[in-house]
Amino acid sequence: MEKLNYEVLKKSGYQGYILEKAPEKILQFGEGNFLRAFVDYWFDMSNEKVGWNGKAVLVQPIAPGLAKLINEQEGLYTLYLRGRENGEKVDRKRVISSVSRCLNPYEKADYDAMMEVAVSDDLEYIVSNTTEAGIVYDPACQKDDCPPASFPAKLTQVLYKRWQAGKKPLVILSCELIDNNGKELEKCVGQYIQQWDLEKEFADWCGQCTFCSTLVDRIVPGRVKDPEEAKRLEEENGYHDELIDVGEVFGVWNIEGPEWLADQLPFRKAGLNCIVVPDVTPYKKRKVRILNGAHTGFVLGAYLAGFDIVRDCMHNENVKGFMNKMLHEEVIPTLPLDKQDLENFASAVEDRFNNPFVDHELMSISLNSTSKWKARNMPSFLEYIQEKGELPVCLTMSLAAYIAFYSNDVQELTDKGLVCRRPKGNTYTVSDDRWALEFYWDHKDDSVEDLVHAVLTNQQMWDQDLTQIAGLEQAVVDDLKLIRTQGAEAAYASCL
Structure with missing residues (x-):
């Protein structure tokens, strides 16, 4: 030809x-x-x-x-x-x-x-x-x-x-x-x-x-x-x-x-x-907080719930509902742009994640989630608390899902990363900065309460002591226990 x-x-x-x-x-x-x-x-x-x-x-x-x-x-x-x-x-x-x-x-x-x-x-x-x-x-x-x-x-x-x-x-x-x-x-x-x-x-x-x-x-x-x-x-x-x-x-x-x-x-x-x-700064903030923040906010729990690619998550009402509630009720209210513009951008995210031509693997999104959650989700989380005077339900759950992903039935620490076991039986390797992986390896035998306290007080992770936020430590403990006992999908559903 x-x-x-x-x-x-x-x-x-x-x-x-x-x-x-x-x-x-x-x-x-x-x-x-x-x-x-x-x-x-x-x-x-x-x-x-x-x-x-x-x-x-x-x-x-x-x-x-x-x-x-x-x-x-x-x-x-x-x-x-x-x-x-x-x-x-x-x-x-x-x-x-x-x-x-x-x-x-x-x-x-x-x-x-x-x-x-x-x-x-x-x-x-x-x-x-x-x-x-x-x-x-x-x-x-x-x-x-x-x-x-x-x-x-x-x-x-x-x-x-x-x-x-x-x-x-x-x-x-x-x-x-x-x-x-x-x-x-x-x-x-x-x-x-x-x-x-x-x-x-x-x-x-x-x-x-x-x-x-x-x-x-x-x-x-x-x-x-x-x-x-x-x-x-x-x-x-x-x-x-x-x-x-x-x-x-x-x-x-x-x-x-x-x-x-x-x-x-x-x-x-x-x-x-x-x-x-x-100034493109507000639009960069929109992209990071909504598009990238959506990824980091839901994929770690979704992977523990048994999903492998982003598109399949958009076909599950609990996971999709969790993501949309997080974006529309917790993230958008903290952003300094026209609200209709933000709503339209967030609605397009669901279409983009549901792309039938792209198999976007959750594990590829999970790389370096410690710094990603800090950069993409933490600003929305803190600003929501400052503006509303209460914890954002979905963003708090996503923090618990992050901890769950890094600590689920830890098997070994290798040169490639921290090997954990998924609820459905297969192992997966968490990839992140070495200090973060060593932290979770050192705390693999902690109780839920001790692990959450160690994570939230780790200033290398968050540049601050998150236990100083009223009610957060207990909320994350409760969410992590729910993920471990009833599964991540049920935990996401509990937020709706």
Whole structure:
């Protein structure tokens, strides 16, 4: 079967939107599954919905990459967005045509081509997702490296070339999963300007560039794992595509920037779930407390109750009811955003967890749950108590479920983790910081009362003595006893 390109696509009978020629308005550092299912999708939709008429030039951030494959397919690839929306199963296919080409800057010709894009009058945006380790200042990078190793050093070269050519400043959209990603990237560029002794006028020009911190939210599995399904899709499509990408149907992009940017970007006009806000911090808090907090809040007890993947939990009224009560009655009241927006986000979480195309294992979510419960659930827990003057029933139970998961019929402590036994008989290995595992190993023979007291007074875990919260110690003792005697599902049901 022929490999996907524009000619092959025409012959296949594809009826969807395609834009073959357009100005290259985006320089994108990163060509992996996430950016292609997220950023390039947003711009592709903007081309269709409001005639934005722009393409992205992709750049490999590291030497091994996808440039050859992307260029062989003339930038085209098939994207499947799969999951649930408003309770309905969704499986959408779209051929993305917002990518023009991909450059490998570790080859001289492509490095030069990147610099040609840098000085183009068409260029408006630089986008990046170079992983959490990508935004880092490496003093070994030099001004004349072709290219320098670090992404911020490459970006500094691109901006310097553009300034030298007398071109207008750019908008830079950072998608890396670190706090204040845009600000951290701008800080790194400033360090290279200083290290390389570049002109003050260039530093002033960089100050006119708009470095945006952004918050991205879409789960991207990235490929069709089942070879039989991959073969079936290829036959349906009528072409061979080595760049097939798969993401969940839900997606939201919050961009921190000035008001004028909302009008300049095409997303609002296109009706897409991408908003420009003065500060992304509340939206990060929303994601961490609701989406991530839901995971950590219910999965440990759900695993003890016999569940293995997230989707199956959403088919059980007790577990799903526990999660929803925790989110809607205990977490949302503590968050500083529009309540309807928060309710909508929380409702979408149930659809996302019930994705029929993703087998998200509870044990994979359980990794490092001590620090996760502290970061994701503790703030909601403490703020609820402060505002309501009483214990949140579900969050208190989830703390007991955390203790139960780390202490259920402990078998041994190995190099891989703490081996416990599940009520249904099989063993499982708890993975966490070594000190946390050694703590539970040391307390494996404690009574419920002694174990709860030791956990709640452990300031290394919580940065405070939780027994100082009125009624908490006894409540957690009662909840842990209920989990151990009647099972986690019955304990969750008792909260409803």
